[in-house]
Amino acid sequence: MTTEQAQLTEIRNQIDSIDQQIQDLIGKRAECAQKVADIKTQGGNVNAVFYRPEREAQVLRAVKERNTSLLPDVEMAKLFREIMSACLALEQPVSVAFLGPEGSYSHASVVKQFGSSAHSVAVSTIEDVFSAVDKGDANYGIVPVENSSEGVVKSTQNELIKTNLKISGEVSLAIHHCLMSKSTAHENIKKVVAHQQALGQCETWLKNNLPWAEIEAVDSNALAAKMAQEDESLAAIASEQAAQLYQLIILDSNIEDFKDNTTKFWVIGKEDTQPSGEDKTALIISIHNKAGALLDILESFSKRDINMTRIVSRPSTDKTWDYLFFIDVLGHKDDENVKEALEEVESKAAFYKLLGSFPVSPL
Numbered sequence: 001m002t003t004e005q006a007q008l009t010e011i012r013n014q015i016d017s018i019d020q021q022i023q024d025l026i027g028k029r030a031e032c033a034q035k036v037a038d039i040k041t042q043g044g045n046v047n048a049v050f051y052r053p054e055r056e057a058q059v060l061r062a063v064k065e066r067n068t069s070l071l072p073d074v075e076m077a078k079l080f081r082e083i084m085s086a087c088l089a090l091e092q093p094v095s096v097a098f099l100g101p102e103g104s105y106s107h108a109s110v111v112k113q114f115g116s117s118a119h120s121v122a123v124s125t126i127e128d129v130f131s132a133v134d135k136g137d138a139n140y141g142i143v144p145v146e147n148s149s150e151g152v153v154k155s156t157q158n159e160l161i162k163t164n165l166k167i168s169g170e171v172s173l174a175i176h177h178c179l180m181s182k183s184t185a186h187e188n189i190k191k192v193v194a195h196q197q198a199l200g201q202c203e204t205w206l207k208n209n210l211p212w213a214e215i216e217a218v219d220s221n222a223l224a225a226k227m228a229q230e231d232e233s234l235a236a237i238a239s240e241q242a243a244q245l246y247q248l249i250i251l252d253s254n255i256e257d258f259k260d261n262t263t264k265f266w267v268i269g270k271e272d273t274q275p276s277g278e279d280k281t282a283l284i285i286s287i288h289n290k291a292g293a294l295l296d297i298l299e300s301f302s303k304r305d306i307n308m309t310r311i312v313s314r315p316s317t318d319k320t321w322d323y324l325f326f327i328d329v330l331g332h333k334d335d336e337n338v339k340e341a342l343e344e345v346e347s348k349a350a351f352y353k354l355l356g357s358f359p360v361s362p363l
């Protein structure tokens, strides 16, 4: 054996032994998760809630805080995200409705938030995500709220105004588009297919790199990838996961014109989420049409040092030129100062709806 081989064998033996220890510990962790399930279902409780977003956020934050390894904090947290996902599936596999088909960015956000052991349920519209959770066809749903270059998602806003469901989590997903095809050569591509939003986000890149190609908008990027699987003259713009799923070759990565392209998603469910120590609260209000009314409402937050992280306005659909405001603040609705501020806002607003409190995402 050469010295190099001997050195490698030595290290690989060490890795084998570490893996064995990790596996034993994961096994022990799974037993604990099972015990948690037994406690939750004690006395025949059939309404037990297994998924606890605030607890998961706390576990992931602790992982990041403890991390002194060579792995970046987020990579370490992602590993624990998967371990928790598998442990939760032992208690009860959680089902999550998303805007399909598989391989969409909504699908990627399900995996980011719930891990790959979650059971994802593809539906065809954002309205269907809400109704799947409402009817109990899925435990949770994930809906896109806002994209950094394209703005708010109107159909999600419309549903949020009407729904009785609560927001229980937030996922930020960096959107990196890839150009993919069955063919390995750019010159074979006659047409590029993608969702209108993705085409818009890659417009300059397409002009510079595939000036000869025809461009066609289709219903979703994942559908575009499906089409490219069947026709070598097509290239699709979609996610890396879509390329894997539809067995396409990635010709170019990160082809979006704006590099910080990010979409924010919300998790919707039936339960209130307990405080995790670092939370956000989302609400919708409309105000009386008088001078200073909005300022008056915002003061309820600012005088208590409550940080407002987002305010988005849109015309109300039932009264012309009345406005609705979608507001996010830092803090949980049960935190004393947030609670007081919300009570005050409710008393001042013409319309008030609390959408929920949820953990600030550790991932």
Ligand SMILES: C=C(O[C@@H]1C=C(C(=O)O)C=C[C@H]1O)C(=O)O
Pocket: 032, 033, 036, 050, 051, 052, 053, 055, 056, 059, 083, 084, 085, 087, 088, 091
């Ligand atoms: C184990 C529990 O249930 C689930 C699994 C968790 C885990 O594996 O750490 C954390 C929260 C819950 O989603 C719990 O409630 O503590």
